[in-house]
Each structure stands twice: as structure tokens, then as C-alpha cells.
Amino acid sequence: xxxxxxxxxxxxxxxxxxxxxxxxxxxxxxxxxxxxxxxxxxxxxxxxxxxxxxxxxxxxxxxxxxxxxxxxxxxxxxxxxxxxxxxxxxxxxxxxxxxxxxxxxxxxxxxxxxxxxxxxxxxxxxxxxxxxxxxxxxxxxxxxxxxxxxxxxxxxxxxxxxxxxxxxxxxxxxxxxxxxxxxxxxxxxxxxxxxxxxxxxxxxxxxxxxxxxxxxxxxxxxxxxxxxxxxxxxxxxxxxxxxxxxxxxxxxxxxxxxxxxxxxxxxxxxxxxxxxxxxxxxxxxxxxxxxxxxxxxxxxxxxxxxxxxxxxxxxxxxxxxxxxxxxxxxxxxxxxxxxxxxxxxxxxxxxxxxxxxxxxxxxxxxxxxxxxxxxxxxx
Amino acid sequence: xxxxxxxxxxxxxxxxxxxxxxxxxxxxxxxxxxxxxxxxxxxxxxxxxxxxxxxxxxxxxxxxxxxxxxxxxxxxxxxxxxxxxxxxxxxxxxxxxxxxxxxxxxxxxxxxxxxxxxxxxxxxxxxxxxxxxxxxxxxxxxxxxxxxxxxxxxxxxxxxxxxxxxxxxxxxxxxxxxxxxxxxxxxxxxxxxxxxxxxxxxxxxxxxxxxxxxxxxxxxxxxxxxxxxxxxxxxxxxxxxxxxxxxxxxxxxxxxxxxxxxxxxxxxxxxxxxxxxxxxxxxxxxxxxxxxxxxxxxxxxxx
Ligand SMILES: Nc1ncnc2c1ncn2[C@@H]1O[C@H](COP(=O)(O)OP(=O)(O)OP(=O)(O)O)[C@@H](O)[C@H]1O
Ligand SMILES: [Mg+2]
Numbered sequence: 236x237x238x239x240x241x242x243x244x245x246x247x248x249x250x251x252x253x254x255x256x257x258x259x260x261x262x263x264x265x266x267x268x269x270x271x272x273x274x275x276x277x278x279x280x281x282x283x284x285x286x287x288x289x290x291x292x293x294x295x296x297x298x299x300x301x302x303x304x305x306x307x308x309x310x311x312x313x314x315x316x317x318x319x320x321x322x323x324x325x326x327x328x329x330x331x332x333x334x335x336x337x338x339x340x341x342x343x344x345x346x347x348x349x350x351x352x353x354x355x356x357x358x359x360x361x362x363x364x365x366x367x368x369x370x371x372x373x374x375x376x377x378x379x380x381x382x383x384x385x386x387x388x389x390x391x392x393x394x395x396x397x398x399x400x401x402x403x404x405x406x407x408x409x410x411x412x413x414x415x416x417x418x419x420x421x422x423x424x425x426x427x428x429x430x431x432x433x434x435x436x437x438x439x440x441x442x443x444x445x446x447x448x449x450x451x452x453x454x455x456x457x458x459x460x461x462x463x464x465x466x467x468x469x470x471x472x473x474x475x476x477x478x479x480x481x482x483x484x485x486x487x488x489x490x491x492x493x494x495x496x497x498x499x500x501x502x503x504x505x506x507x508x509x510x511x512x513x514x515x516x517x518x519x520x521x522x523x524x525x526x527x528x529x530x531x532x533x534x535x536x537x538x539x540x541x542x543x544x545x546x547x548x549x550x551x552x553x554x555x556x557x558x559x560x561x562x563x564x565x566x567x568x569x570x571x572x573x574x575x576x577x578x579x580x581x582x583x584x585x586x587x588x589x590x591x592x593x594x595x596x597x598x599x600x601x602x603x604x605x606x607x608x609x610x611x612x613x614x
Numbered sequence: 615x616x617x618x619x620x621x622x623x624x625x626x627x628x629x630x631x632x633x634x635x636x637x638x639x640x641x642x643x644x645x646x647x648x649x650x651x652x653x654x655x656x657x658x659x660x661x662x663x664x665x666x667x668x669x670x671x672x673x674x675x676x677x678x679x680x681x682x683x684x685x686x687x688x689x690x691x692x693x694x695x696x697x698x699x700x701x702x703x704x705x706x707x708x709x710x711x712x713x714x715x716x717x718x719x720x721x722x723x724x725x726x727x728x729x730x731x732x733x734x735x736x737x738x739x740x741x742x743x744x745x746x747x748x749x750x751x752x753x754x755x756x757x758x759x760x761x762x763x764x765x766x767x768x769x770x771x772x773x774x775x776x777x778x779x780x781x782x783x784x785x786x787x788x789x790x791x792x793x794x795x796x797x798x799x800x801x802x803x804x805x806x807x808x809x810x811x812x813x814x815x816x817x818x819x820x821x822x823x824x825x826x827x828x829x830x831x832x833x834x835x836x837x838x839x840x841x842x843x844x845x846x847x848x849x850x851x852x853x854x855x856x857x858x859x860x861x862x863x864x865x866x867x868x869x870x871x872x873x874x875x876x877x878x879x880x881x882x883x884x885x886x887x888x889x890x891x892x893x894x895x896x897x898x899x900x901x902x903x904x905x906x907x908x909x910x911x912x913x914x915x916x917x
Contacts, residue, residue: 309816309820310819311816311819311820330819331816331819331820332819332820332821332822332823332824333822336820337820337821338816338817338820340813340816340817342811342813344811344813344814344816344817345817346814346817346832347814347836348835348836357818357821357823357831358821358822361821361822361823361824361827361831362822405821406820406821409821409822
């Protein structure tokens with residue numbers, strides 16, 4: 236199946252020497268205020284550049300404006316302010332039916348009066364494609380999402396996972412340049428969800444279509460995305476690839492929302508480039524990653540991932556405390572430590588067959604982590 | 615043991631029949647009974663001063679569509695009756711189509727208002743229903759009669775200088791019937807549109823369907839039950855309408871309802887009136903069956 240996706244821009248930039256991928260969608264200071272008492276600021280001056288062929292994820296808690304942003308790109312909602320372009324073309328001037336984007340709706344929104352095949356062919360018919368081409372594309376799409384046997388079923392007579400696949404096929408059939416997916420997996424059970432995550436990723440790579448994917452599941456975002464925008468309360472807090480988001484959270488919200496994190500009160504002594512020197516509450520000094528925008532000297536928060544820390548004898552640790560709960564998880568064990576300054580700290584250590592249980596609840600222990608592993612947060 | 619349970623069963627079934635009794639009573643005495651009497655009368659001979667003579671005759675049925683010339687006694691089609699039938703069917707169809715034309719956007723408008731406003735809008739649609747039909751019809755007469763509001767206004771504006779004859783025409787009957795029956799179209803349409811999942815409309819736009827295509831390919835198929843119900847609710851009473859054509863059409867634009875009334879009144883031909891009533895019933899049934907079949911076939915599946 237050939238998707239007319241690899242655009243001229245990409246080839247040009249590649250032959251031009253610098254390997255720079257063209258921007259598919261450019262969101263500039265986009266703002267959406269819903270009228271009301273008081274008005275709801277659903278999106279506050281968001282700016283994002285989504286690249287061609289990218290799997291881009293909007294991640295954030297419920298009500299943070301993910302759907303609003305997606306609906307503005309699709310054209311169902313008009314922004315209060317800001318600009319929105321696609322491959323340099325102003326999207327805001329186009330009605331939804333003229334925008335070369337397709338949506339996989341959260342509720343799937345399959346047409347109940349049409350069969351599976353008729354749903355998939357709808358967009359192609361509206362585009363006025365020749366009959367033979369429609370039939371061929373529909374067959375391809377049904378094969379792609381493994382729904383060929385169900386072509387003539389009513390959409391009410393197939394399971395949730397199958398509906399989801401039909402919704403996907405329907406949106407992919409017209410070969411859009413950008414596919415918008417609003418929490419397409421949220422209604423599925425765990426197993427099916429895992430399968431569909433892989434499936435989606437495969438489809439995205441096979442078709443080369445830019446995916447803008449909405450989720451509030453951080454694990455889903457980390458495993459599937461090329462890049463993630465973390466949103467909160469209508470604002471974009473950080474954009475980066477999964478590693479950056481996880482290892483170098485820009486601020487407390489991001490660190491807290493993505494994965495588990497220990498927050499330690501600390502004092503910033505000096506910053507040299509990417510590295511900051513901080514003093515922990517125990518008085519010991521250690522190197523840490525500086526906050527992106529830099530921080531003033533004085534009180535800061537240091538974020539340390541549980542799996543980046545280890546537990547040992549009190550004398551060897553950076554911080555000392557009393558071991559509380561020890562929770563066994565099969566692959567690893569979580570040690571809950573009450574530090575001397577009163578903060579709680581969780582250490583996650585992998586279980587090895589040769590390891591003997593060295594510490595038990597009530598023991599005095601030391602917590603250790605390597606220099607440069609903690610992240611200073613701008614708070 | 616067995617006796618006990620069978621006694622309980624008998625009691626239960628007696629109670630069920632008791633519950634059913636009012637409905638049965640109404641069905642037998644208010645629907646089936648009068649219908650049978652009407653059917654019976656249509657095969658009798660008219661009495662001299664109304665009523666019927668108990669003498670079997672096909673004459674009434676014959677007279678529904680045929681007549682014998684008074685002068686040369688030849689058989690021929692009853693032009694008067696046929697033109698009344700034709701006018702009735704034509705005006706009822708036009709009423710239905712016009713009600714659909716005006717009612718559809720109205721219902722869509724209301725269904726797309728915020729939830730709190732919808733009830734208020736529906737109230738506005740229903741309020742005229744609380745007013746007596748005759749009064750509402752005379753209100754329309756007041757609007758369009760020769761010295762009525764519309765003509766006065768047009769003359770005052772200098773657009774015309776002699777009043778337009780609107781009253782006592784087919785146009786005025788149509789106007790009156792559309793006005794009177796519009797709520798019957800809006801109500802079922804609104805009910806089905808309110809249940810419409812508007813994300814399906816968005817999905818239509820998302821898949822490159824223009825407004826018109828979304829209307830035809832998404833909205834219409836989904837609200838079809840409402841369209842069918844509304845059309846039936848408007849068409850059936852229009853076909854048998856009596857008050858509106860009587861008031862708006864004067865004496866010379868009769869519809870079936872008026873023709874039937876005439877037979878039981880001045881015409882003193884009860885059997886003919888009865889035969890016409892049954893004919894009306896038959897026309898309604900045939901039209902409904904044809905309509906439902908056509909509307910149902912178009913799209914073989916419904917949720
Ligand atoms: N039509 C509307 N009118 C008024 N407020 C709205 C409307 N749609 C959304 N909002 C508000 O805008 C904010 C953002 O909503 P949005 O649907 O974009 O959130 P979301 O991030 O998609 O959340 P979720 O994960 O729950 O789907 C919310 O506070 C919501 O209440
Ligand atoms: Mg949402």
C-alpha cells in the first residue's frame with residue numbers, strides 16, 4: 236500500500252544536506268476560551284510544532300484541554316486566538332470537511348446505519364473517488380485492521396475492539412496527512428489495549444502518516460510516542476521525547492504525572508552548564524541535572540526516580556532514615572524509607588535470585604543515588 | 615395442591631381480564647362498533663329526511679365515483695367527487711411536504727440548542743395546541759382575508775393597490791393546514807433528533823462530507839423514524855380535515871371531510887356519507903402502507 240505521504244519538503248531537506256524533517260502542523264499561541272460564568276480557559280496559548288511522520292502524543296490529566304486542541308485541529312472548534320497551519324497552509328480558513336486530517340473519535344462515532352465496509356468507504360465516496368478505487372482501498376483497509384470477514388456486519392454487532400479498528404480504518408482510508416486520535420484505546424480492556432498499542436504503532440510506521448495521539452495514560456504515551464507534550468490546566472508544560480520527559484522532567488507537575496518520583500528538599504549551591512551542585516538535607520553535596528531554565532540559588536526540589544536509587548547500610552548512604560514498609564512485587568521490591576528530615580522516599584530495587592533479604596522493616600538504612608541522576612526542578 | 619394453584623391461576627387470569635376491560639370496552643364501542651355501523655349503513659338506502667331505510671343497496675358505493683346523468687341517464691365518472699378526492703390527496707401531500715420542509719430545520723434548531731433552552735422552544739411549538747382549533751383557524755383568516763392584516767400592510771406599503779384574494783382558495787387551505795399540523799411534525803422529528811449523536815455529524819464532516827451530504831447521508835437516515843412518524847401524523851388528519859378547509863376554503867373548495875359532512879347534513883344521504891368515510895379510510899391505509907414500505911426499503915437496516 237503506497238501512501239502519498241513522503242512529501243516534497245522532506246526529500247528537499249534531505250538532499251539539501253541538513254536532515255531536517257518538515258513541520259506537519261504548527262500550532263502558535265492557540266487559545267480557546269469557552270464562554271460561561273466564569274469563562275473556561277480550555278487552552279492557554281499553546282504552541283507546538285508537530286513534525287511529518289511523527290507519532291506525537293498529547294498527555295495530561297482529565298480536563299487539561301487535550302480534546303479541545305484536537306478538535307481545533309480537526310475544525311470542530313474555532314480558537315479564540317492564535318494560528319494553526321499545516322504544511323504552511325492556514326487551517327483556520329478551512330471548514331472541517333476541507334482539512335486533510337481525519338479523526339478517530341473517543342466514542343468511535345461509527346455510523347450505525349452503515350455496515351463496516353460502508354463506514355470505511357464513506358470518506359472515499361465523499362471525496363468522489365472512482366468506484367473501483369474505493370473498493371480496492373476498502374479491501375486493503377479491512378485487511379490492514381483484520382476486519383475482512385466482518386465487512387457486512389452492522390457496527391452495532393461487533394465488539395468494542397473491533398469497532399475501534401473500524402474507526403481506525405475509516406479514518407485511514409482517505410489517506411489523510413495527519414491522523415488525530417482522541418483516547419482511542421481508553422474503552423478497551425488491558426490485554427486488547429496492549430495489542431492495539433503495538434498495532435497502532437505498526438500502522439503509523441507502515442503508513443508514514445503523522446499521528447496526533449491523545450491519552451491520559453503516561454505508560455501508553457511513553458511506549459508509543461516519538462515525542463510527547465505534557466499538558467496541565469490548558470497549558471503545555473513540557474515537550475520532548477519519552478526519555479527527556481521521563482529523565483529530565485522540567486517541573487514538579489511533569490515529574491509527578493509521569494512515573495513515580497521522590498521529591499527531596501535541597502539547596503542549590505551552584506550551576507555550571509547542565510550540572511548543578513546541590514546540598515541535601517543531610518548536609519551532603521552531590522551533582523544533579525540543572526533545571527532547563529536554570530534556578531536561583533537557594534531552596535529547590537530534587538526529583539529522584541525510585542529505580543535510580545538504592546538502599547544500603549546507613550553509613551554509606553547520602554540520606555539516612557528508617558525502613559518502613561517493604562513491598563514485594565515479583566520483579567522488584569519497593570522499600571519505603573522515612574528520611575530523617577521527615578520526607579518519605581521510595582526505593583525500587585530489582586529482585587535477583589542471589590540476593591538475600593538484607594533489610595527489614597524498622598532497620599536504620601541509607602539511601603544512595605549516583606551523581607548527576609537527580610533532576611533539579613524549577614518548582 | 616393442584617386445585618389451589620389452578621384456583622390462583624383462575625383468579626389471576628380473571629384479574630388480567632378485569633384490567634383489560636376498559637381498553638376492550640373502548641375498542642369495541644368506540645372504534646370497532648361505529649366502524650361496523652358505518653360499513654353497514656353504506657349498504658343501505660337513504661331515508662327521505664336523513665337516516666337510512668333498511669333496504670340493501672349498492673347505490674351509495676356506486677355513487678362514490680360514478681353518477682348517472684340527470685338528463686340522458688348515461689353512466690359517467692362523478693367529476694365532482696373525483697376532483698374532491700384529488701384535491702384532498704394533493705393538499706394533504708403538499709401539507710405533509712411543507713410541514714417537513716419547515717418542521718425539519720425547526721426541530722434541528724431546537725435539538726441543537728443547549729439542553730436548558732430546548733424545553734422552552736418546545737413549549738413555544740406546543741402552545742398553539744392549547745388553543746381551540748377553530749380560533750386558531752379564524753386567526754389565520756384574519757391575517758389573509760381581503761381587509762386582513764397582510765393585504766392592509768401590502769397596500770399601505772404601496773406594493774399592491776387592490777387586495778389579493780387569498781382566502782377561499784386552495785392556497786389558504788394549505789396555509790391553514792400547514793399552520794395547524796406543523797407541531798405534529800416537529801414533535802416526533804425533535805424526539806428523534808434529540809437522540810441523535812452529534813459526534814456522528816462531526817464524523818461526517820471529518821470524512822469530507824459537505825453540509826448537504828452530511829444531511830443526506832448521516833442525519834436523514836438516522837432521524838428517519840421521526841420523519842416517518844411526523845409525516846403520518848400530518849398526512850392522516852390532513853386527509854380527513856374538516857374544520858380548516860371549511861373555514862379557509864369557504865363553500866367551494868371542499869375536501870373529503872366536508873363532502874362526508876354534507877351527506878350527513880344537507881345532502882341527506884347517509885349511505886353515501888358512510889361509503890365515503892370507508893373510502894377515506896381505505897385511501898389512508900393504502901397511502902400509509904405504500905409510504906412505510908417505500909421509506910423502509912430505501913435503507914434496509916435500522917438500529
Ligand atoms: N463545550 C464546552 N463548553 C464549556 N467548557 C468546555 C467545553 N468543552 C470543554 N470544556 C472545558 O474545557 C476544559 C478542557 O476540556 P477538554 O475536553 O479539552 O479536556 P480533556 O483534556 O480532553 O479531558 P479528558 O481527558 O477528560 O477527555 C475542561 O475544563 C472542560 O470542562
Ligand atoms: Mg478528552
